[in-house]
Amino acid sequence: MTETDYALHRKVAEVSRLVVQVAEQVGHVSGQVTAVEAGTQQTRTELQQLRDEFRAFVDQARLTAALQRAETKVGVIQDQLDHEFGHHKVVRRTAVGMLQAFDIGLVSEDTVRMVGDQLMLQTPRYWLAPALVALAAWSADDPALCERAVQESFRRSPDRTSLFFALVLRRQGRHAESTRWLRHYLMAQDPAALGREFAVILESVAQGAFGAAGRGMLRDTMDEWHELLASDEGAEDAQIDRWRAEIGGLCPPVAADEFPFLSRVSPQWPPLAQVLSAARSQQAVLDKYTAIMNAEHTPSSRIEDAVDDILDRLVSEYDNEELPLRRDLAFQQAVVAHDGDTVRAKADADADSASYDETLDYLTVQSTAALNPSAIGTSEATRRLAVAACRDWFHHAHQAVSADYRGAVPQDVWARFDATYPIGSQSFTLPQWGGSFRTPLPELQQDLGAHWDKHTAPFVAALGYRYTSKVAVAALVAVIGLFIGSAIGGAATVVIPLLIVAGAAIVINQGASKARQVQESARVLLGEAKRDAQHQLAGASADLTTWQQAYAGADAVEAAVREFIASLSTATEAGSPFGGRTVPREGTQA
Template sequence: MSTERIIHLADLAFIENSLRTLRSDIGTVSNQVENVGQEVVNTRSELARLEQAFLDFVAADAKAKEVALAETRQVKIRQEIETKFGYYAEVRRHATGILQAADISIVRQETVNTATESLMLSAPRYWLAPALVALAAWLADNKPLAEKALAEAIRRDDEKTSLFFALITRRTARHAACRTWLDRYFGMQDPTRLDRQSVVLVDALASGIFGSEVRNQCARRIEGWIDELSQRAGFLDEQRKQWNEGLRSKIPTTDNAARYNYLSQYSPTWAAMNKTLNGAAMQAVVRDHFKAIFEGPIPPSPNLMAAVDDLLDKLVQNFDEEELPLRRAEKLCQLIIEEAGNRSAAKSRYDLESKALDERVSFTQLLTNAAMHPETSHASRATQRFAIALSRSWIKDAHQDLSASIRAAVPTWVDLTIEDWQGTTQNGENEKDLAASLGTHIDRRRDEALAKIKLGFQHWAALVLGVGLIFSAVSGGFLPLALGAGCLIWFFMARSNVAKAKARVADDFSKLKEQSLQVLSAACAEVVEWRRDFTKRDAVSAEVVQLLDAISPEQYVLSTHDSARQVMAKPAA
C-alpha cells in the first residue's frame, strides 16, 4: 500500500508540473494573441495613414504634373507666337519711332522710307506695315504713295487704321483731320460689337488727349451708345450679369483648411463653408482693387506728343485677331501655374477672365474688361477710373446681387461627423447637447463591444466536462483527473482573458470618448470663429458701396492738354 501511495504521489506531482507548464504555455499564447491583436490594430491605423498619405501624394503629383505640363506648353506656345508673329513686334517698334525721329529730324527721310518699305515686305498681312509706309510718305510729302499705302492699310484693317491716324493727326494738332478720322472710326462701330482697340479711344478720352471739339464729339457718341444699349430689352440684367462675372473673377481660391483644421477634417459641410468664406473675402479684394485704382495721382504726360505716343504704343501692341487663339492658350497655362496645378480653379478663372480677350464686345463689356482686367485689356489707370465711374450704378447692382448670393449660400447648419457619430450645430451653442449625444453614442458602442466579448459555448462545455471528469476520477484513475484539470484551467484562463479584453476595450473607448469630446469642442469653437470671420469679411461690402457712391465720371476725366473741361458722359442710371 505504501509503495502504491508513493507512486500515486509521484504521479500527481508530475501532473501538477505538467499542468503548470501547460498553464504557462497557454498564458504565453494568450499574450502572443493579444500582441497580435494590437499589431493588427496598429497595422490598420498605419494602413489608413499610408492610404491618406498616398492619396495626398497622388493629388500633389497630379498638380505638379499639371504645372510642369503647363510650363512646357507655355514655352511651346510662346515659341509658336514668336515664329508666326515675331515680325509683328519689329513693325510695332517702328510705329512711334518714326514720329519721334521726325520730331527731332535726326534720321534721313531716305532711311525712314527704306525701313518702312522693308517692314512692308516682312509683314505681308499686317495692317500696320502699309500704315507706316503711308506715314513715311506723308512726312515726305509724297501724296500718291501715301494714298496707295493708306488704301492698303484700310483694306487690311479699316478700324485700326482710322484710329491710328486719328491719334497721329491729333498729335500734329490737325484737328479737322482728327475729326474726320474719328468720325470714320465711329461710323464703323456697333456699340454691341466693339473691337478691343476701342479701349484706346476710351483711354484717349479719360486722359484728356482730344481737343474740346473732338472730345464733345466723342462724348455725344458714347452717350448715344449707352442710350442705344439702354433701349435693348434686358439691358440692366445684362449689365448686372457682366459686372457680376467681373466681380466674381476676384473671388480667391484659398484653401482655409489650415486655419480651420477640425472643421476641414470632421465637417461634411466644409466645402460649402470654404467656398462662402472665399466669397466673403472677395469684398476686401474688390475694395483693394478699386482703392488701388482711385488712390494717388495719375502723373500726366509732359506734353501732347508723349501722351499720344503712349496710346499709339497701346494700339499697335494689342493682339490681332489671328494671335488670339495662341494668346488664350498661353493665358490658361499661366493660370494653371498660378493656381499651383489646380486645373479646375484655373479653368474657372479663365472662363471669367477670357471675355477680356473676346474679339468683339459691347461697349459696356469693354468698360467691365478695362476696369477688372487691365492686364489683359491693356487699359490705363485713368481708363479704369473712368470705366468704373461710368458704370458705378451697374457695379453697385451687381455687387449687391453677388453679395446676396454669397450670403444665401452660407450653411445655416454645420454638420459634424466624428467616427460614426453625426451631429449638427449653428453656432456651437448646443455643444453640451452634442457632447452628451456623442458620449452616449460612444458608451453604446462600448457596451455593444463589451457584450461581444464573452465566453463561448466551448468554454462552458469545457467547464462542465472538467467538473465531470474530476468527479469521475474517483473511480476512473489518473487520466480523467488530468483531463478534467486541464479543462478547468483552460476555462479559467479564458475567463481571465475575457476580463482583460473587456478592460482593454473599456480603456480604449474611454480614450476615444475623451479624444472625440475634445474634437467636438474644438470643432464647435471653430464654427464660432468661422461665423465671426465670415461676418468680418462680409462687412467690407459696406466699404465697397461707400467707395462707389463717392465717384462720378466727371471727376475722372483729365484735361491735361487743353484748358476746356468737359463732362464726357453721363453716369449709368
C-alpha cells in the same frame, strides 16, 4: 490492486500535467494572437498614413508637372509669336519713331521714304506698312502717293487706319481733319461687334487726346451705344456675370487648420468655409479697387507724347491671327500663377476668354478695360475710367455675391461622431451621434457621454468570459471521465472526474483572467476615446464662436464696399488732361 492503483495514479497525474501544459499553451497562444492583432492594427494605421502621404505626393507631383509643362509652353508660345509675328514689331517701332523724327527734323525725307518702302516689301498684308508709306509721302509732299498708300492701308484694315490717321492729325494740330477721321471711324462701327482696336478710343478718352470736339463726339456716341446695348438684358447679365467672377476670384481660401476641431467634426464645414471665404472677399475687393482708383496718374506734359503713347497701343494691338496663341498663352500663364492648379487656371481663363475674341461688344470692352486692361492694351488711367463706367454692373454683382453667401450661412451647425476602434481581436464601432450647437455645450457633452456609455457598456460586457458554455463543456467531459473511471473501476471512478474538473477549473480561471484583462483594456481605451470626443466637441464649439466672429467682421466690410462703388459715379472723364489743348507751335507755350 495496489500496483494497479499506483500505475493508474501515475497515468492520471501525467494526464493532469498535460492538461495544465495545454492550458498554459492555450494562454500563450491567446497572448500571441492578441499581439498579432495589435501588430495588424498598427500596420493598417501605418498603411493608411502611407496611402494619405502617397496621395499627397501624387497631387503635389501632378501640380509640379503641370507647372513645369506650363512654363515650357509659355516659352514655346512666345517663341512662336516672335517667329510668326515678330516682323510686325519692326513696323510698329518704326511708326512712332517716324513721327518723332518729323518733330525734330534729324532724319532726311529720303531716309524716311526708304525705310517705308523697305517695310512695305518686308511685311505684306500688314496694314501699318502702307500707312508708313503714306506718312513718308506726306512728309515729301507727294499727294498722289500718299493717297494711294492711304487707300491700301484702309483696304487692309479700315478701322485701324481711320484711328491711326485721326491720332496722327490730332498730333499735328489738324483738329478738323482729325475729327473727320474719327467721325468716319465711329459711323462705321457696330457697337455689338467692335474691333479690338476700339480700346484705343477708351485710351483717348482717358488722355483727352481728341480735344473738346472729339471728346464730345465720343461721349455722345458711347452714351448712345450704351443705351442701345443696355436694353438687351442678356448683354447686361453677361457683364454682371464677369464682375461676379472677378469678385469670386478674390475670395481667399479658408484653411481647415484655422478651425481644426470644427472642420473635423461638423458636416456643415464645407459651406462654412465657403461662406467665410466669400465674406472675406469684401476686404479684398475694397483693397484692390481702392488702390486702382487712388493710383496717381501723371499725364505727359506734351500732348504729342500722350498721342504717341496711344499710337503705340494702337499699332501694338494683337492682330486677329495672333489671338488663338494669345489665348493659349494667357491660360498657360494662369497655370503658372496658380502653381500648376489647372482647375483654377481654367476658371480664370474662362472668365476672361471674351478678352481674346476678334470682336467685342461695347459693354465687354468696358468690362475688359476695367478687369483685364492688359488683354486689350489699355493703361491704368483708362482702367480707372472703365471701372467707374462699369459701376452699375459692379454694384449688381456685389449685391448678388453678398446675398448669395449670406443666404448660404448654415442655419444650424451640428457635430457628428462615429468611428471604429480596434479592441484586441475585435473592434468597437460607435453608432453615429449628432448634436446641434444650438444646445448648450454642457448638455451636448453630457448627451455625447451618455451615447458612449450606452454603446460601450454592452460591448465591454460582451468581452467577458463565457462561464456557462465553458462549465457545460467541462461538466460533459467530467461525465465522460466518470464513465471511463467506472469502466476501469476502483479509485479511478473518483480520481479521473476530479482531475478533469481540476484541469477545467484551471483553464476556465486562466480564460476568465485573460477576459478581465481585455475588458479592462477596452474600458481604458474607450474611456480615452470618449474623453477625446468630448474634448473635440468643446473645441468645435469654441471654433464655431471664432468663426461667427470672423464672419461678422468680414461681412461688416460690405457696407464700405457698397459706399465705394456708389462713389465711382464721381470718377468721370471730365478731368481728363488736354481737354482743350492744341499742339504748340514754335515760339508758343503749350
